[in-house]
Amino acid sequence: MSDSIFDHxxxxxxxxxxxxxxxxxxxxxPLNLPNPAELEVLRHYTRLSQKNFSIDTQFYPLGSCTMKYxxxxxxxxxxxxxxxxxxxxTPAPAMQGLLQVxxxxxxxxxxxxxxxxxxxxxxxxxxxELAGVAMIRAYHAARGxxxxxxxxxxxxAHGTNPASAQMAGFEVxxxxxxxxxxxxxxxxxxxxxxxxxxxxxxxxxxxxxxxRRIADIAARVHGAGGLLYYDGANLNAILGxxxxxxxxxxxxxxxxxxxxxxxxxxxxxxxxxxxxxxxLRPFLPLPMVTRAEEGALRWLDEGDLPQSIGRLSAxxxxxxxxxxxxxxxxxxxxxxxxxxxxxxxLNANYLLRELQRVGYQAAFPERRASHEFILSVSDLQKxxxxxxxxxxxxLLDFGIHAPTIYFPQLVPECLLIEPTETExxxxxxxxxxxxxxxxxxxxxxxxxxREAPHHLPVGRLxxxxxxxxxxxxxxAQ
Amino acid sequence: MPYIPHDGLETAVMLAAxxxxxLDQLFDEIPPALQVHDMVLPEGLSEMALxxxxxxxxxxxxxxxxxxxGGAYAHHIPAIVWEITGRGEFYSAYTPxxxxxxxxTLQVIYEYQGFITRLTGLEVSNASLYDGASGLAxxxxxxxxxxxxxxxxLVPENLLPGWRRVLDSVLGLQNIRxxxxxxxxxxxxxxxxxxAGDAAALIIPQSNALGLLESxxxxxxxxxxxxxxxxxxxxxxxxxxxxxxxxxxxxxxxIAVGEGQPLGIPLSGGGPYFGFLACRKAHVRQLPGRLVxxxxxxxxREGFCLTxxxxxQHIRRGKATSNICTNQGLMVTAATIHMATLGGHGLQxxxxxxxxxxxxxxxxxxxxxxxxxxxxxxxxxxxxxxxPHAAVAVRDALLGxxxxxxxxxxxxxxxxxxxxxxxxxELLEEADLLAYRDALTAVLETL
Numbered sequence: 001m002s003d004s005i006f007d008h009x010x011x012x013x014x015x016x017x018x019x020x021x022x023x024x025x026x027x028x029x030p031l032n033l034p035n036p037a038e039l040e041v042l043r044h045y046t047r048l049s050q051k052n053f054s055i056d057t058q059f060y061p062l063g064s065c066t067m068k069y070x071x072x073x074x075x076x077x078x079x080x081x082x083x084x085x086x087x088x089x090t091p092a093p094a095m096q097g098l099l100q101v102x103x104x105x106x107x108x109x110x111x112x113x114x115x116x117x118x119x120x121x122x123x124x125x126x127x128x129e130l131a132g133v134a135m136i137r138a139y140h141a142a143r144g145x146x147x148x149x150x151x152x153x154x155x156x157a158h159g160t161n162p163a164s165a166q167m168a169g170f171e172v173x174x175x176x177x178x179x180x181x182x183x184x185x186x187x188x189x190x191x192x193x194x195x196x197x198x199x200x201x202x203x204x205x206x207x208x209x210x211x212r213r214i215a216d217i218a219a220r221v222h223g224a225g226g227l228l229y230y231d232g233a234n235l236n237a238i239l240g241x242x243x244x245x246x247x248x249x250x251x252x253x254x255x256x257x258x259x260x261x262x263x264x265x266x267x268x269x270x271x272x273x274x275x276x277x278x279x280l281r282p283f284l285p286l287p288m289v290t291r292a293e294e295g296a297l298r299w300l301d302e303g304d305l306p307q308s309i310g311r312l313s314a315x316x317x318x319x320x321x322x323x324x325x326x327x328x329x330x331x332x333x334x335x336x337x338x339x340x341x342x343x344x345x346l347n348a349n350y351l352l353r354e355l356q357r358v359g360y361q362a363a364f365p366e367r368r369a370s371h372e373f374i375l376s377v378s379d380l381q382k383x384x385x386x387x388x389x390x391x392x393x394x395l396l397d398f399g400i401h402a403p404t405i406y407f408p409q410l411v412p413e414c415l416l417i418e419p420t421e422t423e424x425x426x427x428x429x430x431x432x433x434x435x436x437x438x439x440x441x442x443x444x445x446x447x448x449x450r451e452a453p454h455h456l457p458v459g460r461l462x463x464x465x466x467x468x469x470x471x472x473x474x475x476a477q
Numbered sequence: 478m479p480y481i482p483h484d485g486l487e488t489a490v491m492l493a494a495x496x497x498x499x500l501d502q503l504f505d506e507i508p509p510a511l512q513v514h515d516m517v518l519p520e521g522l523s524e525m526a527l528x529x530x531x532x533x534x535x536x537x538x539x540x541x542x543x544x545x546x547g548g549a550y551a552h553h554i555p556a557i558v559w560e561i562t563g564r565g566e567f568y569s570a571y572t573p574x575x576x577x578x579x580x581x582t583l584q585v586i587y588e589y590q591g592f593i594t595r596l597t598g599l600e601v602s603n604a605s606l607y608d609g610a611s612g613l614a615x616x617x618x619x620x621x622x623x624x625x626x627x628x629x630x631l632v633p634e635n636l637l638p639g640w641r642r643v644l645d646s647v648l649g650l651q652n653i654r655x656x657x658x659x660x661x662x663x664x665x666x667x668x669x670x671x672x673a674g675d676a677a678a679l680i681i682p683q684s685n686a687l688g689l690l691e692s693x694x695x696x697x698x699x700x701x702x703x704x705x706x707x708x709x710x711x712x713x714x715x716x717x718x719x720x721x722x723x724x725x726x727x728x729x730x731x732i733a734v735g736e737g738q739p740l741g742i743p744l745s746g747g748g749p750y751f752g753f754l755a756c757r758k759a760h761v762r763q764l765p766g767r768l769v770x771x772x773x774x775x776x777x778r779e780g781f782c783l784t785x786x787x788x789x790q791h792i793r794r795g796k797a798t799s800n801i802c803t804n805q806g807l808m809v810t811a812a813t814i815h816m817a818t819l820g821g822h823g824l825q826x827x828x829x830x831x832x833x834x835x836x837x838x839x840x841x842x843x844x845x846x847x848x849x850x851x852x853x854x855x856x857x858x859x860x861x862x863x864x865p866h867a868a869v870a871v872r873d874a875l876l877g878x879x880x881x882x883x884x885x886x887x888x889x890x891x892x893x894x895x896x897x898x899x900x901x902x903e904l905l906e907e908a909d910l911l912a913y914r915d916a917l918t919a920v921l922e923t924l
Contacts (some may be wrong), residue, residue, distance in 0.1 A: 036820060060571065090541065353494055367506065466784045
């Protein structure tokens, strides 16, 4: 029986509700919420925190998620009262300190991506994608080019890509990848035409390899009148080395909670800034920060950008997250940002070699890994029935978070592994040793894996029962 | 090297293991023409220098006593809220896709869902959305899916304008029409719409952008009588005192959505906040975003996991209920601890205090020469003040008195030039209210 906050309750006299508000607008039933003592609250949630894995406590080789160290200084800086207590409707002259930070971040992200302009307002990667594809739509519409209803997306793309394109009113056409991981160019050529608005790609792709013919793809898409969207989920692989702007992309989002080390927070808040080429500037989402001629900073609004795709949240986006990303870039500087992809690639390629050495099979053995790579345990499945899920769950027993599994879907029984640059060789070596032990167990005592995890607060949960019973809120007393 | 642990020897050993001579060689599949080695970025700073620079920036934002709301509210946040929320185990955890390793986050969300369902009087709450405004856009899309075939949403003209803009951006992409419902310029509250047309739902804000309370029972009943869903837009703190959406009218509102910021989230210049969204169980399969359920493991031990994931983009891709991938996990953690710390009693007392302070300030200001109150109806903790000068000028002048005096309605293209939307919370004590009155009196004399 788990401990619930709803079980901690002390009796308080009823609060008298105001008499100047008509009774029919006031609560009918008494507010049925618990009244725990502060120490009970403190202990309850501290104990719950101890049931979590986190970067601060465990290695997280979680592919496509870039679980790097979230520097504490960034949290301390974002929590300064001068930022934390600032009301969003404070007039610009009274919030120059914040606007300066945001303006610099816009400039730095544009520099890092090789793009002309940046809007920081999208609250997450998926909202950045929506903003980006909405800008593509607005661009074609502004040119009177109304027939472009299709968005091309690789089959291996993140699920948010087709979902965002659909939300922006596009019809999704999936493009397959070839056996070597590159895009199927023949298929691309077949589908390019006057009804294609653009293509959404990430590079390196979700297969953990660099799309080598990107310049060619860009030329063909542009030649057909389409635009290229860059999904910044894998930007950590090339940060400081290859710029999406230079690869030919027109618009992109950045996951600041991946590449720029802001925390994942157990699932948000993220930040999904968009960066774009000059020709898309009129359509930028609002608000964003601009420098007036006299040097003062202010918010840009609809009057400045009448063709903007509009606003995606009530205020300026996840500013507390943006403050953290700013602190991270400022701490690293040009040299530090340039090192990110180099060491991310070193850790990934080292880990790939070492895991191959202890018997694991790479999905693309002939390719250089980017910042991540894919293993397939199909061989184990054939030998003993052990699946990627079992390997992942057994890793948890060793205090290592599971890699991403069953994504991308086109590699059977896959593990997508991304160590990030902030992990040491010693951590990687321990991971390899654990993976070697798990492989041995898989062959010799597979039930040990099938029943894993053994040492966590709970074992594998009955997800079918969860969906059937749908107990989604503690029942009121 | 900040945050990169490798020393020269380790780097060399690792490069040798990979079989390359240099870090550059790791990128040999990338065409050289695409590789750059310089960016226009500043030099890095030590942690000490960084702290100094950002502390100066933070201090240059003027500290102001906050009498401004308009969708974001200054409240006291008990110290334990962010002490616990900032623990690395919450702060640096990933989305709980591996439930065995995420029982902490999952139980927090389950408890959060319990708090929200009880505040709203509805049966199901998701794990949160980006903010209130984007949450309302999702609620509209959800209503359209439930109703099927309909093409428009009835949107009150006294909905917060920032929220209306988000609806325009998001719903406009899918060619959904937003039909405006006017409000009575004399009372500031909604007039029952003349007709429902092809609308799927009516949005009902409680309170509205002018701070006024709407006749939610009549509006909900009107929506249902015309075959529409009723979408309640509510302040979660106010719900400690005001009628829960589930009790509105004869049948109750169908969806409740709102900005969660008043529940322990710092103002932070506008975000990150979180949007909450609750609905009836019958509509759960159209709910956007994550949902946590209680279940058991193989040994019968109770545990929590994400559920009904087939609605979501990572499974359903282009056919998902939304493209949303995250919730606002850390904000929900803070809100849950905040609600638990205040408790039902503390939330009610805070809500009542906010209201009482607003009543008191309103009373103090009526005696200031030239100031009037355009609306007489009941309100929660915000009210409109009509000034004899442009509200923007008065607001700017009051900055010099250390006050963020309110939100000029002209910023929203609402009301008259002299209209200022003023808000009070429990943070403002009698002395602050008197200081506001005196400063306003002084400013009006000089303008």
